Amino acid sequence: MVLVFAFGVILVLVAIGLVALTFGAPQEGGVKRSLAVLQAMTNAPEELTREVDRPFSERVVAPLQQRAYRVGRRFTGADTAARLQRKLDSAGNPGDLTPDRVVSLKVIGAIAFLVIGLVVALVLGTSLPVLALLMIGGLVLGFFAPDLYLYQTAYNRAEHLTRELPDAIDLLTISVESGLGFDAACQQVARNTDGPLSDEFSRMLSEMQIGQSRSQALRSMAERTNIDDVRTFVGAMVQADAFGIPIGSVLRVQSSEIRVKRRQRAETRAQQVPVKITVPLIFCILPCLFAVVMGPAILAIMDNGLA
Structure with missing residues (x-):
């Protein structure tokens, strides 16, 4: 009996050892493989990781x-x-x-x-x-x-540029009459104003700094803006630069003319208000007014007729 019992214990130990070997070896191999994969991903060449590291905007x-x-x-x-x-x-x-x-x-x-x-x-x-x-x-x-x-x-x-142009020309006139050159006066406008007109003067000065002449830079600004007042101003500046006319006097004339044009545009829009208000007056205001004024009378007439 003792021999049978000892033999049985040995068989159980052998079975446990076989089970341990069976489940342990693949697990150890799987861990090794996982570690190898992680190491390969970590040590992957830059050409393989560059595609993954690129932002979504570049990849898609x-x-x-x-x-x-x-x-x-x-x-x-x-x-x-x-x-x-x-x-x-x-x-x-x-x-x-x-x-x-x-x-x-x-x-x-x-x-x-x-x-x-x-x-x-x-x-x-x-x-x-x-x-x-x-x-x-x-x-x-x-x-x-x-x-x-x-x-x-x-x-x-364009509307913003049209509104800002008279004030910018006034600033140019004051700067030139105070002793600054035209380029320095344009720099004052670009520095002391905001909006698209300041951007245009800044771009014009940048074009002049990279080698373009003043006339070419002014004409480029007129082509970009595509506004009649800017074209008139640029044409006057180009002619003054070509014929040697004092810029201060030209700026003074341009300032007064552009302010007159702005006042005329304001008067034109004010005269268009009665015509433009006719449509909402007929279709929106008058029906409500008729409903409020004539509604009680119509209801009274209907009640008397039913009675």
């Missing part, structure tokens, strides 16, 4: 814009880049946009608004013609949305 957004630009270039003309660059200059280059980015945004906007129109039509449960109309409308709206944005931004910027 930039390739998407490139594909959208290639698609949009097929639907636009050859002079699209020049036209878009003029629009961007008139709008002040918002968001550091380029013509290529605008073309890609047009394609992405068209696809996005097309999907939005489809989703809206499916949610509302419209018929097939309405579905097609919403999808086509979203496609057209998304494609021309960047153009509308640039147009509105350029319009607001």
Whole structure:
């Protein structure tokens, strides 16, 4: 019995040893493999980790814009880049946009608004013609949305420039008459004013510093702004520089003329107010007035008729 018991204990120990070897060896090998993988990832060459470490904008957004630009270039003309660059200059280059980015945004906007129109039509449960109309409308709206944005931004910027120009010319006149040169006076305007006019004078001075003449820099500013008052001012400055006319007297005349034009524009807008207010007066104010004044009388007449 003692021998049988000892033999049984030995068998149990052997079985435990085999189980331990069975489950321990693969685990140790798995740990070693995991450590090897981690070490390989840690010591991976820079070429393999560079793609993972790149930001999302470079890995996804930039390739998407490139594909959208290639698609949009097929639907636009050859002079699209020049036209878009003029629009961007008139709008002040918002968001550091380029013509290529605008073309890609047009394609992405068209696809996005097309999907939005489809989703809206499916949610509302419209018929097939309405579905097609919403999808086509979203496609057209998304494609021309960047153009509308640039147009509105350029319009607001032009209004701002038109309002600021008389004050800037007054500051130029005072600076020149106090003994400063024209370039130093323009620097005073760029330093002491805010908004798009200050940006334009700063860009003009930068162009002059990199080698352009004063006439070329002034003409470039007039082309970027595309405003009649700025063109008139630039033309007077270019002629004064070409013929040697004193700049102070030219600035004084330009200041008075531009202020007269601003007053005339204000008077024109004031005269347009009665005409513009006619539509809301007829469709919004008069119906409410008629309802308040004639409503009680109509209700009284209806009560008497029913009685």
